[in-house]
Amino acid sequence: MKRIWTKSLAFALALLMAVSMAVPMPAQAASKKVEVKVKSPKKGYTLRKATLKLHTKKPVQLIVRQNGKNVTAKASYKSTNNRVLQVNRKGKVTVKAQGTATVIVKYGKTKKTLNVQVVKHNWKPHKKTVTVRKWVTRCNCGAIMPEYEKKDCDICKKNNYMCADNGYCCCKQKAHTMQHLLNGENTNYWFGYEYPKVKYVDHYTCECGMTKAGEPKPRDDD
Numbered sequence: 001m002k003r004i005w006t007k008s009l010a011f012a013l014a015l016l017m018a019v020s021m022a023v024p025m026p027a028q029a030a031s032k033k034v035e036v037k038v039k040s041p042k043k044g045y046t047l048r049k050a051t052l053k054l055h056t057k058k059p060v061q062l063i064v065r066q067n068g069k070n071v072t073a074k075a076s077y078k079s080t081n082n083r084v085l086q087v088n089r090k091g092k093v094t095v096k097a098q099g100t101a102t103v104i105v106k107y108g109k110t111k112k113t114l115n116v117q118v119v120k121h122n123w124k125p126h127k128k129t130v131t132v133r134k135w136v137t138r139c140n141c142g143a144i145m146p147e148y149e150k151k152d153c154d155i156c157k158k159n160n161y162m163c164a165d166n167g168y169c170c171c172k173q174k175a176h177t178m179q180h181l182l183n184g185e186n187t188n189y190w191f192g193y194e195y196p197k198v199k200y201v202d203h204y205t206c207e208c209g210m211t212k213a214g215e216p217k218p219r220d221d222d
Helices: 002-022 154-158 162-166 171-182
Strands: 034-040 045-048 051-054 060-066 076-079 085-087 092-095 099-107 110-118 124-131 134-139 189-194 197-205 211-213
Touching: 034 045, 034 099, 034 110, 060 099, 060 110, 076 085, 085 099, 134 171, 154 162
Parallel strands: 051 110
Antiparallel strands: 034 060, 045 051, 060 092, 076 099, 085 092, 099 110, 124 197, 134 189, 197 211
């Protein structure tokens, strides 16, 4: 009797599993995830999560996708501050002034918000080091004499120094010589080239990827 009951239980379990496999499971609801991205320009903006930071007045095209499908033309758009930026029915954002605004994107029953900041470029200098040939005047004490300064100097004009005729000042160089004389030391100079390493800003970069020219590359002295 016990053996018959065991077989009946096994048969019932097998039948239940077969029925469960035969009954179709309800299909999982398709994901309604909507993503908002920027297509152009390639530079002049940064997009992090739901914050779009614009550094350019060039139009920016929003791209709306649902489950990977481009639904940009079917979505609707609205700017909460038209004085800062405007967005047309095709998702193109036009910058009007600096400030903040929110772009509301709707597709079907789904709504996405994009916080937009229109700000100036945050320029950071990019420095470069080059070796240049420089004409120097060296004192017999071993020090390199101060260079002439590009400025009009009344003292140089008053003492009829030749540098004053070309708009230069040689007061620092004269002060070095005078200190030797006050110490009772002879002074003498010799001329030649030095090859120092010079740092300069060759360009500036912004976090949005745009660049602008920096300082001209230092030139060798003739």
